[in-house]
Amino acid sequence: MQVLEKGYELIEGFLSLEQLEKINSEIKSVSFPARSGGIRNVDKKYSSIGELSALESVIKKANLYLSGSASLVRAILFNKTLDNNWLVSWHQDRTVAVSKKFEKQGWGPWSIKDGIHHVQPPLVVLNKMVTFRIHLDDTDIENGCLKVIPKSHESGILDRNAISEYVQKNKAVICFAKVGSALVMRPHILHASNKATIPSQRRVLHLEYSSFKLPSGVAWA
DSSP states (O other): OOOOTTSEEEETTOSOHHHHHHHHHHHTTOOOOTTTOEEEOHHHHOHHHHHHHHOHHHHHHHHTTSSSOOEEEEEEEEEOOSSSOOOEEEEOOOOEEESSOOOOTTOOOEEEETTEEEEOOOHHHHTTEEEEEEESSOBOTTTTOEEEOTTGGGGOSOOHHHHHHHHHHSOOEEOOBOTTOEEEEOTTSOEEEOOOSSOSOOEEEEEEEEOOOOOTTOOBO
16 A cells, blocks of 8 residues: 555646546536535536546556555535635545444444435544545646645544644645646645635546445445
8 A cells, every 4th residue: 555654645647638628528517506616426427527436547546545445435526716716724524425324433423415424434434545636727826726734644533623733833735736637635634725816717526535344235425
């Protein structure tokens, strides 16, 4: 397994021009919900994204960061524009969506969003997950790119006060990225993004994979 010592790394040229063109052609007329900027389950809504997320080459890349066979956990398409120009405060991605609720120590609290069960899993589950943020546009400070704090995932799951204290004591890295590149990261690394100062378009395809085996009868939703 390839270790993400800093909790993240940038892979240039993750997508080919052909793959970019195929996705762009399908999503060029997509209308994003007002004040959200994100569309969930895009692997099921757009064939080009579904095909990409299931490609053997992409799964192999995900397997490099996991201790077992990778399964797609979540697929979201984000776009930061003039109408959807949002600020994301420092946080960790620490919930997963599953097909049904179950009782297991360390799993909770539970909630329902858009009719889907969401839950915070134990740290061992997050350590068996990896996120690929695939850039469909160049990203920089002007259009609100991501910021991360290296190695913050090593501190485990942090509450709000602990996050605030950690951010004050540690230096953030601004993740400039070219179109077609992928920012690979552990979901629980501390990350944030500012509003775009010159909002135009900043589309990011967010794919999460996991090698954790859910209880029998339960699937990633």
